[in-house]
Amino acid sequence: MNIRKLKDIIAGRLILASAIFSGLLVFIIAAVLYSRSISILSAKSLSELFLGITWLPSQGEFGFYQFILGTIYVTALAMVFAIPLGTLSAIYLAEYAHESMRSKILPLIDMLAGIPPVVYGMFGVLIIVPLVADIARVSGKLGIPGLTAGSYSTGFSLLAGSVVLAIMIFPIIISISYEVLRSVPSEVREASLSLGATRWQTIKHAVIRTALPGLAAAVILGFSRAFGETIAVLMVAGIALNNIPSSVFDAVYPLPALIALNYGEMMSIPLYDSALLLAALILMAIILIFTLTARLILIRMGGAHG
Amino acid sequence: MKSHISIRNVNAFYSDHQALKGITVEIPEKQITAIIGPSGCGKSTLLKCFNRLIDLTDGARVSGKIIVDDMDVLNHSIDITDVRRRMGLLPQKPNPLPMSIYDNVAYGPRIHGIKDKKKLDQMVEKYLKIAGLWDEVKDRLKSPASKLSIGQQQRLCLARGLAVEPEIILCDEPTSALDPVSSQHIEQQLLKLKSDYTIVIVTHNIHQAMRLADYVIHLYLGEIVEHGAANEVFENPKEERTRAYIDGTFLSDMKVDEEIDLKGNVCPYNFVYAKQALHALPKGKILRMIVDDPTAVTEVPRGMEADGHEILSVKQRNKKEWEIIIKKQ
Numbered sequence: 001m002n003i004r005k006l007k008d009i010i011a012g013r014l015i016l017a018s019a020i021f022s023g024l025l026v027f028i029i030a031a032v033l034y035s036r037s038i039s040i041l042s043a044k045s046l047s048e049l050f051l052g053i054t055w056l057p058s059q060g061e062f063g064f065y066q067f068i069l070g071t072i073y074v075t076a077l078a079m080v081f082a083i084p085l086g087t088l089s090a091i092y093l094a095e096y097a098h099e100s101m102r103s104k105i106l107p108l109i110d111m112l113a114g115i116p117p118v119v120y121g122m123f124g125v126l127i128i129v130p131l132v133a134d135i136a137r138v139s140g141k142l143g144i145p146g147l148t149a150g151s152y153s154t155g156f157s158l159l160a161g162s163v164v165l166a167i168m169i170f171p172i173i174i175s176i177s178y179e180v181l182r183s184v185p186s187e188v189r190e191a192s193l194s195l196g197a198t199r200w201q202t203i204k205h206a207v208i209r210t211a212l213p214g215l216a217a218a219v220i221l222g223f224s225r226a227f228g229e230t231i232a233v234l235m236v237a238g239i240a241l242n243n244i245p246s247s248v249f250d251a252v253y254p255l256p257a258l259i260a261l262n263y264g265e266m267m268s269i270p271l272y273d274s275a276l277l278l279a280a281l282i283l284m285a286i287i288l289i290f291t292l293t294a295r296l297i298l299i300r301m302g303g304a305h306g
Numbered sequence: 307m308k309s310h311i312s313i314r315n316v317n318a319f320y321s322d323h324q325a326l327k328g329i330t331v332e333i334p335e336k337q338i339t340a341i342i343g344p345s346g347c348g349k350s351t352l353l354k355c356f357n358r359l360i361d362l363t364d365g366a367r368v369s370g371k372i373i374v375d376d377m378d379v380l381n382h383s384i385d386i387t388d389v390r391r392r393m394g395l396l397p398q399k400p401n402p403l404p405m406s407i408y409d410n411v412a413y414g415p416r417i418h419g420i421k422d423k424k425k426l427d428q429m430v431e432k433y434l435k436i437a438g439l440w441d442e443v444k445d446r447l448k449s450p451a452s453k454l455s456i457g458q459q460q461r462l463c464l465a466r467g468l469a470v471e472p473e474i475i476l477c478d479e480p481t482s483a484l485d486p487v488s489s490q491h492i493e494q495q496l497l498k499l500k501s502d503y504t505i506v507i508v509t510h511n512i513h514q515a516m517r518l519a520d521y522v523i524h525l526y527l528g529e530i531v532e533h534g535a536a537n538e539v540f541e542n543p544k545e546e547r548t549r550a551y552i553d554g555t556f557l558s559d560m561k562v563d564e565e566i567d568l569k570g571n572v573c574p575y576n577f578v579y580a581k582q583a584l585h586a587l588p589k590g591k592i593l594r595m596i597v598d599d600p601t602a603v604t605e606v607p608r609g610m611e612a613d614g615h616e617i618l619s620v621k622q623r624n625k626k627e628w629e630i631i632i633k634k635q
Contacts, residue, residue: 099364187401190359191463195414195470196391205413210404 030284037278040271049278054242057266062275064282066244070252071283073158073245074233075226078165082226083219085166086173090218093174094181095203106178113171121235124164129155129236132163136249148247154238159248161237165229169222176221180214181207220294224287230256255283310335310474310504311356316370316380318351318528320363325351327528329370333521338496338505340519340536342512344551348528349508350398353476355379356506357393358386374474391418394467394503396477396492400459402451402466407434407443410451410462414470429469437465438495457488464495475499477507481514493518512552516540524548562631563591569598569627576602577609580632584615587634592618595630603628 040049044062052063093102133155139147188210192202208215238251239261245252263276309332318326325348333339341349354360355368358379372379379389391414403410411430420426430447434440439461443454451462460480467475477496481489496505496518509515515522519536524545532545543549566583568576580595587593597603607617607630616633623629 185401186362187397187399188403189362190395190397191401191403191466192413192417193359193362194357194390194393194395194476195417195466196387197414197417198387201417205417206403 026288030281033277033281033284037274037281040274040278043271053244056242057269057272057275060271062271064255064279066242067253067255067258067279068282069244070158070237071227071254071256071286074161074165074237074252074254075223077158077162077248078169078226079219079223081163081166082170082173082222086170086218086222087177087215089170090174090177090181091203091208094178095199095207106175109171109174113175117168117229117232118235120164120168121232123167124160124232124236128160128163129157131155132157132160132249135159140247140249146247148249153249156236156238156251157249158237158245158252161233161252161254162248164232164236165226168229168232169226172225173218173222176218177211177215180211180218183214184210216294220291224291227287227290228256228283230260233257234260255279259283307337308335309333310374311506312371312373313352314371314373316352316355316368316372318348318355318360318369319367321365325528326355326368329525329530331523331530331533333504333506335504336500336502337520338500338507338518339521339523340515341506341508341523341525342510342515342551343525343531345510347525349510349525350478352525353478353506353508356474356476357390357395359390359395361386391470392472393474393476394464394470394472396460396464396467396475396480398479399483400456400463402454402459402462405451406448407451407454407462408447411465411469414466418470430465433465433469434462436468436495436499437461438491439465455488457484457491460484460488460492461495464492468499472503474504474506477505477509479508479510481509481511489514524551526551562594563587565594565596567596568602569596571597571602572599573601573605577606580606580610581613584610584613584632584634589634591634593632593634595632596623597628597630598626603630606630607632 040062049062049064050068051065052061053065054061054063055066093105097105133153136153136155136157136159140153184207188206189202192206193199197205233254234257237254237257239253239257240251241253243251243253259276259279262272267273311333313329313331313333316326316329317324329352341352343349351360354363355372356374356379358368360366360368368380370380374389374392377384377389379386403413405413408430411433412426415426415429420429431440431444434443439458442458443462451459454462460483464475475496480496481492484492493514496507499505500520507515507518516536521534522536522539523533524531524539524547526547532539532543532548534544539548540552543552564583564587566579568579571579576595576597576599580593583593583595595606597606603620607620610632611617614635616635618631618633619629620631621629
């Protein structure tokens with residue numbers, strides 16, 4: 001066997017090994033998290049953990065309900081802001097904007113996507129939080145459910161968290177949606193326009209329909225980013241323990257913040273370490289479930305349209 | 307002959323490149339007009355000016371007038387959606403919308419405000435029948451259009467275009483992506499439709515133009531070389547360029563039965579090989595030979611002709627190679 005063949009075999013094996021390793025990584029992390037959270041899972045029942053509302057590690061109470069709810073709330077509200085904003089901006093840029101306009105705006109959006117989360121967090125503290133506090137002062141008195149605020153709101157709240165998150169993920173949604181819309185073949189537009197459709201009818205009925213799986217993928221990527229986002233949310237969301245938010249002006253305590261703020265501290269408390277690792281496992285599981293469901297939807301949609 | 311589309315001094319530019327130069331011609335009503343010419347001569351550009359789909363191209367500019375029913379299409383203050391509704395477009399590659407067969411045909415009527423389910427059902431059936439597709443799809447109207455074969459998709463596009471009740475049908479090389487049987491199908495539909503519609507077809511297939519056209523416009527490098535009734539243009543072209551185009555197309559389309567490559571051979575060997583190859587062929591068959599020896603270009607045809615064979619063409623293919631086409635007698 002000559003050197004050349006040997007190199008070929010080694011290279012082949014090496015590539016295979018690295019591919020397997022990256023694939024395995026997700027299982028390794030899941031396995032480690034699971035093995036470390038077994039102790040809490042065996043000590044407490046699942047309903048106690050997921051539906052328990054008190055979190056008092058020193059007294060052995062580990063209720064994740066408020067954290068899970070906080071994560072879902074803040075992410076969902078962020079998506080409510082970011083999806084229309086991102087999708088509509090992408091439609092404008094891809095379908096209406098003139099080339100010169102496009103070439104100026106797109107690099108800016110790409111830059112937005114590259115700003116570190118901590119900077120968004122600071123921006124949130126400086127601008128969004130005071131703004132939310134002002135809004136709370138006005139709308140809190142109107143008595144609309146979900147928009148109530150006590151006599152005083154600091155502004156560090158679910159709303160502030162989701163606005164910051166929305167600002168963070170909308171560049172991702174725009175740039176992916178833009179690429180998706182641009183990749184819609186011009187024949188689709190021509191087909192619709194040549195039948196006498198207006199531009200908006202063409203976009204609404206033909207272009208978006210063709211691009212739907214890709215647009216969904218853009219939203220899902222934004223969602224995954226939002227769901228696991230830690231530092232920016234942590235800086236503006238208020239972080240109040242043992243508090244189930246009933247209004248957008250209430251403070252929330254999402255799962256990633258729980259892990260980031262507490263892991264490594266007070267590890268002498270029994271089961272504390274295990275509980276936080278379970279929190280990480282839950283976070284990972286939820287993101288995996290969402291991604292897989294989304295994939296399934298995408299595959300279904302792809303199949304329906306050939 | 308009544309004119310339906312009147313094109314007056316139309317110029318089109320892509321950035322700095324002028325794609326159409328002072329086009330002035332009348333397109334007759336309820337006839338098939340073929341726009342012929344080599345690739346890149348501006349045929350498709352001219353077609354795209356009719357329904358102003360050229361607006362979608364960045365950096366494209368058009369000047370002049372295109373009058374359809376007393377309306378200037380190129381005037382930007384008119385309602386272009388109305389003009390486009392009057393002109394069905396049959397594209398080069400079938401472009402079904404990502405929806406069911408039914409929804410594809412109903413797409414046009416729906417965007418123009420027809421909501422009545424019964425009326426839509428009737429229209430879908432009517433236009434699928436006119437396009438000659440109804441029998442093949444009537445049991446699966448709800449299945450995605452992308453599941454159809456390419457030929458069926460093209461007839462679906464025809465039905466979809468007809469469903470908005472246009473007066474004009476624009477076809478941009480409508481059979482170039484289709485197999486021969488599907489092409490024939492489309493051509494037959496077009497011939498049936500010409501009693502009710504003005505049809506403009508862009509094609510680089512001269513045989514297709516001959517089969518279909520009543521009127522012919524020959525474009526070359528963005529200019530009109532010749533236009534007139536099809537039988538006159540094809541049988542007796544006034545312009546040398548039209549004659550060359552028609553003849554050239556015939557030769558390049560001709561079925562060659564045998565080909566021999568004589569590159570690298572010098573006289574008299576290429577002469578001998580050519581003779582042998584012709585000898586092996588049955589009578590009436592056609593042989594193409596490729597030579598690169600300058601003497602052979604003149605001597606081989608001469609010799610073969612002396613043997614009684616018919617020389618169909620001698621053409622330079624590139625810097626070094628010539629192609630000689632001979633019919634065995």
